[in-house]
Amino acid sequence: MNHQMREDIINATIDLISKHGFHRAPMAKIAQRANVAAGTIYRFFDSKDDLIGNAYTCLEQRMRSAVLDTFPEYQSIRNRYQHVCRELVNYFLASPTEFRFIEQFFNSPYGATTRRERIRCDNSIISEIFLEGIQQRVVKNLPLPILNSLTFGPLTEICRNHVLKYFELNDHVINSTVEACWDAIRQQ
Amino acid sequence: MNHQMREDIINATIDLISKHGFHRAPMAKIAQRANVAAGTIYRFFDSKDDLIGNAYTCLEQRMRSAVLDTFPEYQSIRNRYQHVCRELVNYFLASPTEFRFIEQFFNSPYGATTRRERIRCDNSIISEIFLEGIQQRVVKNLPLPILNSLTFGPLTEICRNHVLKYFELNDHVINSTVEACWDAIRQQ
Amino acid sequence: MNHQMREDIINATIDLISKHGFHRAPMAKIAQRANVAAGTIYRFFDSKDDLIGNAYTCLEQRMRSAVLDTFPEYQSIRNRYQHVCRELVNYFLASPTEFRFIEQFFNSPYGATTRRERIRCDNSIISEIFLEGIQQRVVKNLPLPILNSLTFGPLTEICRNHVLKYFELNDHVINSTVEACWDAIRQQ
Amino acid sequence: MNHQMREDIINATIDLISKHGFHRAPMAKIAQRANVAAGTIYRFFDSKDDLIGNAYTCLEQRMRSAVLDTFPEYQSIRNRYQHVCRELVNYFLASPTEFRFIEQFFNSPYGATTRRERIRCDNSIISEIFLEGIQQRVVKNLPLPILNSLTFGPLTEICRNHVLKYFELNDHVINSTVEACWDAIRQQ
DNA sequence: GATGAATGAGAATTCATTCAT
DNA sequence: TATGAATGAATTCTCATTCAT
Numbered sequence A, B, C, D: 001m002n003h004q005m006r007e008d009i010i011n012a013t014i015d016l017i018s019k020h021g022f023h024r025a026p027m028a029k030i031a032q033r034a035n036v037a038a039g040t041i042y043r044f045f046d047s048k049d050d051l052i053g054n055a056y057t058c059l060e061q062r063m064r065s066a067v068l069d070t071f072p073e074y075q076s077i078r079n080r081y082q083h084v085c086r087e088l089v090n091y092f093l094a095s096p097t098e099f100r101f102i103e104q105f106f107n108s109p110y111g112a113t114t115r116r117e118r119i120r121c122d123n124s125i126i127s128e129i130f131l132e133g134i135q136q137r138v139v140k141n142l143p144l145p146i147l148n149s150l151t152f153g154p155l156t157e158i159c160r161n162h163v164l165k166y167f168e169l170n171d172h173v174i175n176s177t178v179e180a181c182w183d184a185i186r187q188q
Numbered sequence E: 001g002a003t004g005a006a007t008g009a010g011a012a013t014t015c016a017t018t019c020a021t
Numbered sequence F: 001t002a003t004g005a006a007t008g009a010a011t012t013c014t015c016a017t018t019c020a021t
Helices: A003-020 A027-034 A038-044 A048-068 A077-094 A096-106 A116-120 A123-135 A144-163 A171-185 B003-020 B027-034 B038-044 B048-068 B077-094 B096-106 B116-120 B123-135 B144-163 B171-185 C003-020 C027-034 C038-044 C048-068 C077-094 C096-106 C116-120 C123-135 C144-163 C171-185 D003-020 D027-034 D038-044 D048-068 D077-094 D096-106 D116-120 D123-135 D144-163 D171-185
Strands: none
Touching (some): A003 A048, A027 A038, A048 A077, A077 A096, A077 A123, A123 A144, A144 A171, A144 B171, B003 B048, B003 B096, B027 B038, B048 B096, B096 B144, B123 B144, C003 C027, C003 C038, C003 C096, C048 C077, C077 C144, C123 C144, C144 C171, C144 D171, C171 D144, C171 D171, D003 D096, D048 D077, D077 D123, D096 D144, D123 D144, D144 D171
């Protein structure tokens, strides 16, 4: 198994699909952009659907790394929370193509069977923050999916607006938004 | 122009696309489900893309009505805000198919050129609430797109989780979430 | 039978087909240009093919009139010959649309079963000229179809070049060409 | 690129179109007759229009070869003229299908932008004959397009009549016609 | 008679996948 | 193992024709 080839195919897939959608990203073009033959894709993936699924899984890994690599394990709940939020936004802004792919994937039938939390951040980490916060009465006692939504819902939204050039973000605005997310979930 | 037919076609489109995605919703199947001939669709719409765009526009209208028909014009900012939030969630939960279509549309290249705010709520209404709130120092002085994201980001998310059966909503949870959104945007 | 309507439909047919070809001249557009409903065409013609055939027959009549209305019955063979030639060219140049239709018709499977002579000129007239000419040893003793081709072949060609704007005709050039055609058929 | 396949597709195209017209020669049938899959055609040609255009260009080449391969470069103007005429007629009679295609092409909107001279004979050769003839006062001093029409107009016509079985040609008649064409253009 | 909306068979074209080299 | 030409089912769209009004 040539791992570089696999990587190239996945990157080509993300590129084309994020730009043109699942349809209008023909295998032939994916192959071309990846500098492999069309048939070669099928040595790595069973079908186009399989390729799409694997492209997503691959992105999941990348995001997890981005967010967790610099995770400050021993800081306050608030700090850990804000770290995750900021790193996520930074990752998305640095990788607009991947961001578009992920959003498309999640909101299509392909991703309908995937919980959003999985990709956003390793469950154990963000859940741990929430659970610890609830226990310490720093965070509202709400179901985890709700806390997740209150956090990642707005962050994803502002990234979309920025990536699609509707509203440009900067550090100040990002910080304000993260702060507002924290206001949403913290015990008042 | 037979308006019932047009409506039927749009509903069939929303139905099939929300379930199977833009591809895998062939015109032939749309026609079949709408009980019209394949060619008939083209009397009302120029192309599949045009049909999809119009289906979205139609949903926009329906949502606007749902949210605005019972709008309490003369109540407090907080009450008006919470009204919009709750009606939106109610509408989405009552129309899961339409919700899925909208999410797919927005996150695909089709909807990339459409600002999300448009559909979520008539701009003038929600913007008015925010602007009035900022003026009265009840709402944080943040750019409108950020306030929008802090509001509709979480709401869309919890609807998605409910519609996809990951986390069941009830009035209590919805109220808590709306309250948390308010906490996110209100002046602390 | 509303004759004006029939005429309008035929004119619309000639117009559209001469410009866009047999395909790309849909019945709906023909109807539109003729200011009648699509279904109305079928009160006058059995099918599109029938319409095309009748459009041709109609043109045949028009041409015949154009050439014969001023026919100088009692002049010399040469004069009568040159009259027919010139009138034909004049008619074609004055009616480029009809010319294009006829050419298309004749060279398509539609017209494959139609002898060209029919339309070019009433058989009896031109044949009479040729036969008389042969008898008087003024015209070469060649089969009539050959004499026809030597006459109408070049004339059609120069009309095509003019109509398609490849080579502009004027009276002088037309006269020279007619003269040359006469040289081709006359006994040397 | 499999050149045999390309050739097969072009031949199938010429075959079907010459018999049934541009419409009524669906890509599916062309593919079938060429013993290739429908999609294969699109590896060689962008569209049906492109295929038709290329089929014509291919015929142009074939005709040119037919006429020029045996061209007697150092003979008299009259001999060279008559050679071109006869070879052209011979080629058409030997290839009635190709002849029908060419005629249809030229007289349809497809070929409206193509000067007829191009296909009939390599311009430089026939033009050279005419120009030389004019200079030597052997040929009438008429514009080249007119000389072209006086020559190829009748020849095409008699071929049409033969191919469509209205009037059977033989060497004697062909020679007489070529002679008559020469009479048309030669200085009297 | 006239209409034109509706039909649906048929056309061009695309593209996931296969397989001989 | 990698290729990419070839496949043909599936898709979008067109348009001659019908028929209820």
